[in-house]
Amino acid sequence: MRKLNYLIIPFAIAIIYACSTKSASTKPKTGLWRAVLASKGGELPFGLDISLNADSSTYTVFALNGEERLQMDSSFVKDDSLHIPMGIFEAEIIAKITSDSTLSGYWKKRRKGTEYTRLDLQAFYGDKTRFKVASTAPSSEDVSGKWATTFLSDDLKDTTKAVGIFTQKGKDVTGTFLTTTGDYRFLQGNIDGDSLKLSCFDGSHLFLFKSKFTKDKMTGEFFSGATGHENWTAVKDEKAELEDVNRLTFLKPGFDKLSFSFPDLTGKKISLEDPKFKNKVVIVQILGSWCPNCMDETTFLSPWYKKNKDKGFEIIGLAYEKSADLKESSPKIAKMKKRFDIDYDVVLAGTNDKAEASKTLPMLNRIVGFPTTIIIDKKGKVREIHTGFSGPGTGKYYDKWVEDFERLTEKLVKE
Template sequence: MKKIFLVATGVLLGSLAHAQVQKGIWRAEVFNKGGALPFGLQIEPAGAANTFNVWAINGKERLKMDASTLKGDSLHIPMELFDAELVGKVAGNQMTGVYKKKRGKAVLTLPFRAEFGKEYRFAPQPKPTSWNIAGKYAATFKQADGKTSEAVGLFEQKGSRVSASFLTPTGDYRFLDGDIVGDSLFLSAYDGSHLFVFKARLEKDKISGDYFSGLSGHASFVSVKDEKAALPDEKSLTFLKPGFDKVSFSFPDAQSGKKVTLDDPRFKGKVVILQIMGSWCPNCMDETNFLVPWYKKNAKRGVEILGLSYERSDDFAVAAPKIKRMVDRFQIPYPVVLAGAADQTASATLPMLNRIMGYPTTIYIDKTGKVREIHTGFSGPGTGKYYDQYVEDFNRLMDKLLAE
């Protein structure tokens, strides 16, 4: 009887022991409507026991996930900003589990797996290709209901490996990474919020196929090579209605709950940047990564930034903790207020604007309180020279406003 007890105890202790997580590069896949969506994971031990630092790898980007924890035999890799998490049962060089996405009270899942030591994207053994698809493309996306939207495709190529992004009037598709296999192109991206898979056919100066997003999104797309491809002027999409030259509001600070207005002493007589954003928005994350260090360097010049956050819920008790996570993650040194719910129209909270077309939208205000420019969207680092041009234009405008 004693021997049986000891054996049973050993089995129990073994079941409670933590699995061993290999440190280094893992090739991960989430499976959505488009099939396998590959991306890289870099996993390294953190300071505390059974905790890890994890980065999602998409082309040139290494995006850090939130603190990851090994619980029993499963590794939990959260991205709390986007209410998302990867959970994988670890068994040697393999992980199997689910991608989890919260939507309100529901938790939606997709299959997930990863293998240690693999670094390829789609092609395990890339082969030379005669295709050269590098360049700019005029792209049209078509939804199942027939609605279309325009974009500009940006493609870079090295051998059969391709990195890409799509510019849209409201932002970009961040870092897409993939391979040319025969006469097909495959691209993917994962950042906790974006789950993108592109499967396309290659023809002379043309790329067309299917685009799968999130848990079940799908659209067809056609891209035609066009070095002159362009989008509508991002400075013309959102504007003040006739009779207005200023914006005004009173929104609660997400930290203190105290009402914040542009009449507060902090903003009087200064150049002010209003960052219309949301904690759920990956392009807003990219803009914040640019604005935070810029503000720290330039605040003494007489400029302030105020974040107007539109969340999935306008309930302060629900939204404020999400904004706080964003503030903490990016170490945002300027105030962020809860402006409303993301599905509200602009007229509901900022009635002097014609509309808020997309997130982020940035409003530039001069020292007298007048709106001087409104910029829709943000061209992030994944867009290469378009990001560089944005930074140049931003600095030129700020130098001008600060010199007045």
């Protein structure tokens, strides 16, 4: 028995040591991490900033893309993995803490029912680079400026016109693509010889742009999510512009007002005929809790409403979700309202299929994109319909939208 004890005691000590070592490694380092998703087009990098909260059990995590710091939901360690939820998008990162400087796991996002999109993920502590650059020589090209861009679907049936706007500093590039239905948010990347790579991760959308370029032309590929793919070409053109986004959606002949009745989160029907909207300037925000461009607009509208509602303004959000079932969609809308501290009404208007969404507002020619913003005067007449939203990642285009919005609303409230 004595010899057996000699064998058991070292073995027990080894187990205790192994467990304590594992325990010590189940807390991620705080600070900056370089995360990489294994997308269809190759590595899709983005930044993470992880900090431990005062309760010592939860973490605050930001996704980093250029100047954007996008906060994820409260994160936590379970067993040996860091969980970074993005409830508003029904998405989550789960990454095993494989060492004090590496994470290994995956990002997943619910599609419908129990179906999920999933991509493998790795993250490396203290690495601030975006894309790994092979060439050490300074770039002889500068992609800064505006680019007239055309995206072409793989089946060659659909084309989308866009305007690329980029700023280059050394080998680092930031910018976005503007379209009539919104922008591609904050893109960040690098020049490597005659190649340009840009990426963005916002919890819901995953974008990877790769191209070869010359002085005034680019030819590339665009990868989105797990399977999305398009080809694109761009020509440098400082005069490149999109068609007027205030003319894409409009009232059909014979109509000058908007009319609807949709349920709020409690099931109560809300209509523009309700007393709270009478003699007010009303902003109707067509949105979805799944839509990052809509979130950019909400980030502006929510505090704007708090500041201006007593001046004679109201906002109502018409949410078009994956499901028209209030029981299924109301929790998602509620999460959105909580996250963006929304004080105005948000109702469930239908599903996010554009053709089906258009049927819910038959006085409009069509709903082209999310978001769409409709501004109504005190008499109930529609004065402007703006498709899409140019978010903060678009710089001067965002500033102009804010300026035009505030100028029009101030004019209408004085009428």
